[in-house]
Amino acid sequence: MLAETHPEDDLVALVGSRLCHDLISPLGAIGNGVELLTMTATTLSPELQLITESVAAANARIKFFRLAFGRAGEQRMGRPEVSGLMAELSQGSRVKISWEAEGDYSRQMVKIACLAVLCIEPALPRGGEIVVRRDPADGPGAWTVLGTTARIREEPELWANLDGTPSPVSPAQVQFALLPREAAAAGLTLAWKIDDTTAQITF
Incomplete structure (x- = not known):
């Protein structure tokens, strides 16, 4: 069943919320995979360190964009x-x-x-x-x-x-x-x- 869309709904905010919602899940999965790799690695290679930092930065940015561009709600x-x-x-x-x-x-x-x-x-x-x-x-x-x-x-x-x-x-x-x-x-x-x-x- 489709959710009801009210006239006052801000389509820009709805699109922002949808994009951020859809991106958070795969980024979270990548983060979990990287965490597993770091747990099994004897040393943290520069490449793995870069991936870890990049995933964390992307996650934080998406969460921030969800606040700034998404639907505010109550x-x-x-x-x-x-x-x-x-x-x-x-x-x-x-x-x-x-x-x-x-x-x-x-x-x-x-x-x-x-x-x-x-x-x-x-x-x-x-x-x-x-x-x-x-x-x-x-x-x-x-x-x-x-x-x-x-x-x-x-x-x-x-x-x-x-x-x-x-x-x-x-x-x-x-x-x-x-x-x-x-x-x-x-x-x-x-x-x-x-x-x-x-x-x-x-x-």
Whole structure:
């Protein structure tokens, strides 16, 4: 029996969820196979080490994409769960991502924060750090996603999408088109600023 599709369903998010769901299972199987190989190997060869790290990175990225591009739903997520995923995502990456938002939040809010992380990430081409902060005691506009690096890549036309000024985006930049739409759906107002060493998005 086919699942009912409601008019309010976001087809982009549904496609994102489907792709991530279908990719997680085979990646998990590969990871299990690699784990068995490491258990039987007397020494961990450079090739096996590379495969192990690559599978772990791919798994973390798919889980992150599922949050950022998938259907939000009603599920709530706490700091330990999201922080753990950000730590996995940071392994072997030039960009360290830290989740410092206290409390638990709707998956919709986590999705918006993840899209903001994806917007800041390309502004740190030489690596750096992205920190997500939110205190439950704070009012509206309390979410801050801050990226720091030695030298920020400024792309003002691309970032103008967050102000509601559409400009063409590539597949690697689709988050700049999705973030303002998701924020508007949640009743949030985006603000951003960039200087030589920092890029910041608040909502």
